[in-house]
Amino acid sequence: MESIVQVLLVLAALSALFQMSQWSLVVRIVAASLLGLVAYGTYPWIIEQSTGQLNIWLNDTVKMQNLAVVQVTEALIFILIDLALIKKYFGQKVRKSLQMASYFPGVLLLAVVLYLQMLCFYAFSTIDFDSLGTYFAMGLAVLVFAGPLCVRWIIPENYLRMELRYILNFGQILGGIVITVFCQGLAYPQQQSPFEWSPLVIILAIAITTILAGWIGSRLIKRSKFQWKY
Numbered sequence: 001m002e003s004i005v006q007v008l009l010v011l012a013a014l015s016a017l018f019q020m021s022q023w024s025l026v027v028r029i030v031a032a033s034l035l036g037l038v039a040y041g042t043y044p045w046i047i048e049q050s051t052g053q054l055n056i057w058l059n060d061t062v063k064m065q066n067l068a069v070v071q072v073t074e075a076l077i078f079i080l081i082d083l084a085l086i087k088k089y090f091g092q093k094v095r096k097s098l099q100m101a102s103y104f105p106g107v108l109l110l111a112v113v114l115y116l117q118m119l120c121f122y123a124f125s126t127i128d129f130d131s132l133g134t135y136f137a138m139g140l141a142v143l144v145f146a147g148p149l150c151v152r153w154i155i156p157e158n159y160l161r162m163e164l165r166y167i168l169n170f171g172q173i174l175g176g177i178v179i180t181v182f183c184q185g186l187a188y189p190q191q192q193s194p195f196e197w198s199p200l201v202i203i204l205a206i207a208i209t210t211i212l213a214g215w216i217g218s219r220l221i222k223r224s225k226f227q228w229k230y
Helices: 002-020 025-046 051-058 061-089 096-101 108-123 129-154 158-185 198-229
Strands: none
Touching: 002 051, 002 061, 002 108, 002 129, 002 158, 025 108, 025 129, 061 096, 061 108, 061 158, 108 129
């Protein structure tokens, strides 16, 4: 389970970097400062945790299934945003709300920060916790500011970065389904049935409903434009 969660968090981090590469300098500075403050403010809670507690969370079926639902829902939202940004890049009109939604970094980015912070504190436990918390917050702020610049230098085409993020989002959806299925092999202490269908049904229902709504909406828009023209 830990390996699967790590892969999903890596995908979420890469997705955030591609997204931030579209932001202006001022927005990146604000985001770097806010994430640095969040990391520094949460380090007292981090030092109270342990690897044992982390393993308990990873083997908690309820938490992992909730993570899968959040993962899939967030990925679907980002797919909608990416499609809107690609349309805007090629000169098509996009709703203002979707353009503003491109500044939403996602909930899983906080999970990435907390998980990296845990690994950092476990690996460098000999360093003073206050200093380590400060170093991590400063390093995270620099990474959030400089990381998108590196992505823009490697892939200068805006639409290509959004298309790659589009693929990463599909990977997150697949990972969420894998987590849900994998959780069925874990222990359910207060459950009679060994297989819980509801999380998988929720994920599939969200995915199918979103895709179906987008398809119906596109057909209605095309039909209304055709009638207006003729």
